[in-house]
Amino acid sequence: MAEIPDEESLSFQDRKDKIVRKTVTDMKKLGVFKKEYARMIDMFADLVAQYELLSVKFKDSGFEVEVMTDQGGSKKSPVVATLETLRKDILAYSDRLCLNPRAKSMTPDKKGSGTSRLAGKLKGR
Structure with missing residues (x-):
């Protein structure tokens, strides 16, 4: 029997492909899907996949919010800023x-017909 990979072990491309499929399914359920949106869906999936991977990295860092600078101060962690x-x-x-x-x-x-009831009444004047 084949092992089902957990979310964290998916490659970036597999993760992105899964997000694309889920996004298309959701959009179809909502009645807003058009094949012309493929490029935008691909960019959206890329961003979500990056977010998921960086979230794992953030978790693995112990949720480190600040990092020390060379001058001895602290600044927002690059992972947090990117997230x-x-x-x-x-x-x-x-x-x-x-x-x-x-x-x-x-x-x-x-x-609807594309016009509100008020617009329809005003048009009928």
Whole structure:
């Protein structure tokens, strides 16, 4: 029987491919998937895979938030800074791909006629 690899042992490409498949599945369930989004989905998956790998590195470091500088002071750990940037980028991409509640609420409902009731009444004047 084949061993099922745990999340931490996946290669970067395998992890990214898994994220792409999951993202496409989620987008199809939400009714927002278009094949033209493939490049954006690929970039989103790349960011999420990087975030996951860096999160493991951060955990392995004992959640080290600060590092010492050559001058004897301290500064934010490069891993923490990168995680913060990736988090912001992932949020921006998830908005564009309509993968979070905020983005979904900003997307026009496809069931309607495209105009509000008020616009329809004003148009009928």
